[in-house]
Amino acid sequence: xxxxxxxxxxxxxxxGELDAMRAQEFEQHLENCSQCIAQLEEQxxxxxxxxxxxxxxxxxxxxxxxxRRQIARAESDRGWQWxxxxxxxxxxxxxxxxxAMTSLxxxxxxxxRAPGQQALLAEVIDAHVRSLQPGHLTDVISTDQHxxxxxxxxxxxxxxxxxxxxxxGFPLVGGxxxxxxGRSVAVLVYARRKHxxxxxxxxEGKQNAELPTAGSRNGFQWIYSSxxxxxxxxxxxxxxxxxxxxxELLQE
Amino acid sequence: xxxxEDRERFERVVMPHQDAAxxxxxWLLRNRTDAEDVTQEALVRAYRFFTGFNGGDxxxxxxxxxxxxCYTWMEKNRAVDLTTEFDxxxxxxxxxxxxxxxxxANERERLMKALxxxxxxxxxxxxxxxxxxxxxxxxxxxxxxxxxxxxSTLARARERLLEILQPExxxxxxxxxxxxxxxxx
Numbered sequence: 001x002x003x004x005x006x007x008x009x010x011x012x013x014x015x016g017e018l019d020a021m022r023a024q025e026f027e028q029h030l031e032n033c034s035q036c037i038a039q040l041e042e043q044x045x046x047x048x049x050x051x052x053x054x055x056x057x058x059x060x061x062x063x064x065x066x067x068r069r070q071i072a073r074a075e076s077d078r079g080w081q082w083x084x085x086x087x088x089x090x091x092x093x094x095x096x097x098x099x100a101m102t103s104l105x106x107x108x109x110x111x112x113r114a115p116g117q118q119a120l121l122a123e124v125i126d127a128h129v130r131s132l133q134p135g136h137l138t139d140v141i142s143t144d145q146h147x148x149x150x151x152x153x154x155x156x157x158x159x160x161x162x163x164x165x166x167x168x169g170f171p172l173v174g175g176x177x178x179x180x181x182g183r184s185v186a187v188l189v190y191a192r193r194k195h196x197x198x199x200x201x202x203x204e205g206k207q208n209a210e211l212p213t214a215g216s217r218n219g220f221q222w223i224y225s226s227x228x229x230x231x232x233x234x235x236x237x238x239x240x241x242x243x244x245x246x247x248e249l250l251q252e
Numbered sequence: 253x254x255x256x257e258d259r260e261r262f263e264r265v266v267m268p269h270q271d272a273a274x275x276x277x278x279w280l281l282r283n284r285t286d287a288e289d290v291t292q293e294a295l296v297r298a299y300r301f302f303t304g305f306n307g308g309d310x311x312x313x314x315x316x317x318x319x320x321x322c323y324t325w326m327e328k329n330r331a332v333d334l335t336t337e338f339d340x341x342x343x344x345x346x347x348x349x350x351x352x353x354x355x356x357a358n359e360r361e362r363l364m365k366a367l368x369x370x371x372x373x374x375x376x377x378x379x380x381x382x383x384x385x386x387x388x389x390x391x392x393x394x395x396x397x398x399x400x401x402x403x404s405t406l407a408r409a410r411e412r413l414l415e416i417l418q419p420e421x422x423x424x425x426x427x428x429x430x431x432x433x434x435x436x437x
Contacts, residue, residue, distance in 0.1 A: 011407040015381065017388045043410055046417075050382045053360040055367065059274035063288050064267075067295045074253055074296075134309055192362065194307055219260045237261075 116209030138174030160186035160201040166193045195235035226250045269311045280322040280378040294321040315394045366416040374409030
């Protein structure tokens with residue numbers, strides 16, 4: 001390797017983008033080339049300076065506002081006025097329902113539902129949404145339960161049951177650690193066609209709150225269950241039926 | 253344009269990346285006001301074509317649309333930006349030259365001006381890599397270039413950036429910049 005080549009490779013090396021062989025070749029070159037070492041140091045400093053300078057500029061709120069307004073206008077131009085009236089009717093009906101439910105049920109609701117329940121549910125949903133961002137889904141990627149299970153070993157004070165359910169249509173994608181209510185929990189990731197399902201697993205009683213057994217919010221379905229001393233919460237955008245099948249499989 | 257289910261999915265999948273979208277536009281166009289207009293336009297485009305999104309990397313998908321919108325905008329309004337290899341002259345939107353960059357009030361401003369002096373194709377790979385943290389593969393798909401080209405473009409861009417930041421001295425003497433920053437850390 002000569003310096004001419006390595007000038008470009010140096011950047012791949014800096015960015016951790018060289019394959020193992022080329023990285024090794026480059027390191028060998030570095031041993032005998034003080035120029036490239038100096039250049040690498042310069043580039044590391046430049047990177048540090050760029051990062052310290054905080055050049056990232058976030059979207060102003062006015063952008064989001066204008067975008068939403070434009071979309072709302074475009075969407076409402078689509079139809080005639082009738083749909084609007086139906087929408088109002090639906091809103092009124094929903095309001096009536098809320099009023100009715102509030103007066104009838106609020107006492108009972110407060111008496112029976114622990115306040116932690118809604119908070120826990122919100123955390124599960126947040127964690128699910130976060131996991132769908134690039135790079136957040138799995139800490140260990142493997143369809144092999146014998147790889148995923150030992151991975152949790154030593155990271156938690158319990159061992160979650162891990163099974164690949166590919167034969168039943170739910171291939172295991174991997175696992176990760178997540179945090180609910182400040183406690184680390186295991187998450188198993190399964191796939192269903194093109195959808196992903198997060199299954200949060202923790203020992204019974206560890207969260208000080210139980211979830212509503214099933215429901216949907218923000219377009220996600222969840223099913224909560226407990227068996228063999230473990231609590232499971234499966235959450236996804238798959239159909240409730242699919243989620244139900246998975247929950248049954250998990251309980252076997 | 254979209255059914256309720258897709259609208260909800262758009263909110264969940266695409267909208268979290270609006271900062272990334274704006275940041276890219278801001279650095280390509282070197283101006284917040286233009287960036288806001290072009291990002292809005294790009295978001296609307298993304299919304300329109302969302303049903304065609306195959307469910308891969310939403311950030312890369314959106315940034316691709318933003319980048320295209322920016323280049324189209326530059327062709328129409330500031331074609332000189334696309335052809336200039338390196339701007340030695342004073343030109344809009346600021347009055348940045350290597351000289352003013354070198355004497356800028358603080359490190360952040362100095363780096364900002366130096367970055368703005370890079371030709372747009374060099375600037376975009378630096379922004380995607382250092383500010384947005386994209387992998388070479390993501391940059392390749394956003395900027396429609398082979399991965400090898402990402403690496404060589406990035407190499408040229410970083411070397412150029414160092415030259416701007418230290419116009420007179422050789423490589424080794426660039427340290428005032430870095431020392432200053434390190435001290436703050």
